[in-house]
Amino acid sequence: MTRNPGKPASPADLRALDIFEFATSGRQAAGALRISQMPRMLAEVPSDVSDVSDASDASGNPAAGEDDTVFTWQAEGSTQPELQDDGVEAPQPYLRLAVHGSVWLRCQRCLSPYSQHLDVDATYRIVATEEEADEYPLDDDEVEVIVGSRQFDLIDLIEEELLLSLPLVPKHTVCPEVHESLLSGSAEGSADDESEENSAADAADKPNPFAVLEKLKPGVSGGGKH
Missing domain, CATH: 1.20.5 (Single alpha-helices involved in coiled-coils or other helix-helix interfaces)
Incomplete structure (x- = not known):
């Protein structure tokens, strides 16, 4: 995705984004985040992964080490018509977020570091208050609900989705050896x-x-x- 002209998306903007204007204007943005910018994700990385070879493996996974772990992201705002309580349809704000990348974890079977690929593709209905979020019908599994603001932290949302994508038990598909x-x-x-x-x-x-x-x-x- 490319950003709309005249709407730069610097890291500072991403920490204080007017998510309602982003959605209603149909804005798009894309970028990359290093794991060092996401402290909760960084805490999930074994402290000794830097001991692994710095070269990418045969599958094209990124090199080990927190400085080399980068996630690419794309965000797109939009509106969709929804029927209101008064029976009139009105446009409502939505956000679509996609994140891709790999993170180094420790296999719980052989205890060695391995590269785990993570993919996020989520659509959110943006509401103004927690009360609205609690009342929003949950009959659509493909749409999540988030509380928006004029100072929305998009990086925090990206990090939250990556944390939810981590496996409960990190492990190789096939371990290279048994510890x-x-x-x-x-x-x-x-x-x-x-x-x-x-x-x-x-x-x-x-x-x-x-x-x-x-x-x-x-x-x-x-x-x-x-």
């Missing part, structure tokens, strides 16, 4: 299982103390009253 701690854990688990089996076998060989008590009950052979 040695996981291997040793499996060996210890096997040893524990074998120990439990031996203990169960030893317990089976021991006489049951309750069997002796059974013989002492009245009416049991060898255990009657004298």
Whole structure:
């Protein structure tokens, strides 16, 4: 997307954007954000990813290291007619946001860093108050609701969407290797299982103390009253 003429979108503008004017004017904007500009996203990156090779991998993923992690974004404002409470249709503000890029995470299976691609493509209905947001019908899964303002932080919205796109359990599709701690854990688990089996076998060989008590009950052979 390209910006409308005469409407620059500097980083300062993105932190204090008149989102209603952006939508009603049908403005468009595009840019790039480094992960260092998004502290909550930066906190999700392993501190030692800079130890990974600086070269891009065979799949074309960006080089490791927080300075090289860049997300491209595109935003477009628009209006759509909606039926109001008085039965009259009126244009209402909408925002479409697309974000693409990769972030380095730690695989929870092999414990090594890997590049996770993230894609965001979201459409928002812009409302003026929290009350309107709470009352807005949620029958359209393709549209989210955000509370707009004349000082809207678009970068914060981009960061929020990227955080929501992170996997719950980061991991490779196929791990290049298994971490040695996981291997040793499996060996210890096997040893524990074998120990439990031996203990169960030893317990089976021991006489049951309750069997002796059974013989002492009245009416049991060898255990009657004298």
